[in-house]
Amino acid sequence: MSEPTTDHRAAGVAALAPTRRLGEMRHLGLLVALAILVVVGLVTRPENFATTSNLVSILSLAATIGVITVGATFVIIGGGIDLSVGAVMALASVWATTLATQSYGPWVMAICAILVGTGAGLVSGWLIAYGRLVPFIATLAMLVAARGLAQRMSDRRTQLVQPDNAALVELSTTRVLGVPLLVYIFALVVALGWVVLNRTTFGRRTYAVGGNPEAARLAGIDVRRHTMLLYALSGLCCGIAAILIMARTTTGSSTHGDLYELDAIAAVIIGGTLLTGGRGTIIGSILGLLIFTLITNLFILNGLDTSDQLIAKGLIIVVAVLLQRRNLKERAP
Numbered sequence: 001m002s003e004p005t006t007d008h009r010a011a012g013v014a015a016l017a018p019t020r021r022l023g024e025m026r027h028l029g030l031l032v033a034l035a036i037l038v039v040v041g042l043v044t045r046p047e048n049f050a051t052t053s054n055l056v057s058i059l060s061l062a063a064t065i066g067v068i069t070v071g072a073t074f075v076i077i078g079g080g081i082d083l084s085v086g087a088v089m090a091l092a093s094v095w096a097t098t099l100a101t102q103s104y105g106p107w108v109m110a111i112c113a114i115l116v117g118t119g120a121g122l123v124s125g126w127l128i129a130y131g132r133l134v135p136f137i138a139t140l141a142m143l144v145a146a147r148g149l150a151q152r153m154s155d156r157r158t159q160l161v162q163p164d165n166a167a168l169v170e171l172s173t174t175r176v177l178g179v180p181l182l183v184y185i186f187a188l189v190v191a192l193g194w195v196v197l198n199r200t201t202f203g204r205r206t207y208a209v210g211g212n213p214e215a216a217r218l219a220g221i222d223v224r225r226h227t228m229l230l231y232a233l234s235g236l237c238c239g240i241a242a243i244l245i246m247a248r249t250t251t252g253s254s255t256h257g258d259l260y261e262l263d264a265i266a267a268v269i270i271g272g273t274l275l276t277g278g279r280g281t282i283i284g285s286i287l288g289l290l291i292f293t294l295i296t297n298l299f300i301l302n303g304l305d306t307s308d309q310l311i312a313k314g315l316i317i318v319v320a321v322l323l324q325r326r327n328l329k330e331r332a333p
Contacts, residue, residue: 026272030287037294045301054297056180060172062293063186064244065263066286070193071121071237072264073285077197078230079210079277080135084124084142085238085264086257091146092116092242097159097252106168113246114239120146121235125228139231143261150254159252171247182244189240194282206230210277266313267292270320292316 041049048054068085075082095101096113120142127138161168171181197203208216209226217223245256270288273280292313299309 027281027284027287030271030284030291033291034287034294037291037298041294041298041301044298048301049298052178054301056178056183058293058297059183059186060180060248061296062289063180063183064241064248065260065267065293066186066289067189067237067241067244068234068260069264069267069285069289070189070282071234073193073268073271073273073280073282074197074206075230075234076265076268076273076275077210077277077280078206078227079213080128080227080230081139081265081275082121082124082231082234083136083139083261083265084120084146085234085241086260087143087146087150088117088120088235088238089242089245089257089260090254091120091150091153092239093246093252093256094150094154094159094254095252096242097161097246098153099162102162102165106165109165109168109246110243113242114236117235117237117239117242118232119235121232121238122228124235125231128231129224129227147254154252154254156254158255161246161250161252168243168247169250171244182247185240185244189237190282190286197282202226202229207278210274210279212278262313263289263292266317266320269317275321 068089072082072085092113095116096109101109101112124138124142127133127141128135131138171185174181176184197206205216205221205226208219208221209223209230213223216226241260242252242256246252249256267289268280268285269275270291271281271284271286272288273285295312295316296309299306299312
C-alpha cells in the first residue's frame, strides 16, 4: 500500500477540524455550566461554599467517582456500557479489608483491590465479547453477583481498616499543598487515561470499535479482544476507586458505590460521549463529573432532599441525551 500524499494528509486534517471545533465548543459550554453552579453556590451559601474545607470535600468526592468515570468513558466510546462499576468497587473494598488480606499489609490490600476489580471486568468483557451477551445484561448480572458476593463475604457488616494498615488511610489524611493525596491519584489516572485515549494505538482502536465494529474488524482489529480489554480497564479503575474509598472511609463495605454507575455514566454522557460509541473525550467526562459533584454539594449545603437531587440528575441525563440526538440529526447529511 502506498504512503498517503501530502494532499491526503491535509484532507484528513481538514475533515477532523469540524469535530475538534465541536468538542471545543462542548467543553466551553460545560465550563459555562460549572461557572453558573459556582455562582449559585456563592449566592445561596456564601459562608459554606467558598471555603477550603468545602473545596477539598468536593475534590475528594469527585476523586473516587472520577476514577470510575475514566474507565466508563473508554467503555462507552467503545460502544458498550458498564452497569456494574459501583458493585465491583464494593466487592474489591470488601475483599481487600478481610482480616486475611489485611494481615499482609496495605500494599497487598491495594493489589488485591486492583486484581479483584480487573478480574470482574475481564469476566464481564469475556461474556460480552466471546459469550455474545448484550452489555446491558452482562454487566447487570455482574452488578447483582458482585453486590451479593460482597454481602456474603462481609456477612453484611462494615469491615474496618486495621490500625496496622494506617498507610492506606494516609492517602486521605496526608495533604500536599492542602490537597489530599487521593486527589493527586485521581489526577494521575485522568492524565494516563487522556494519554492512552489520544496518543496510543489502543485509544485509536477504541474509537474505531465504537464507531463501526465491522469496519474495525475488516481493518485488522481484533474487536472481541479489544472489547474484553475495555471492560478489564473499567474493572481496573473500579479497583483503584476501591482503594480511594477505603482511604476516605477507613472501611470496606458491600454498600459502597451505591448508584455510582448512575453518576459515572451520567458524567460521561453530559461530557459529550455518544451512547452509541465512537466519539467522546476524557476532559468532557471529567467536566461532566464536576458538574454532578457540584450539584450534589449544593443540594447538601442548602439542605435539600436527596430524592430531589436524584430527580434533578435524572432530568439532566434526559436533556443531555436529547441534545445529543438533536446534534446528530443536524450533522447528518
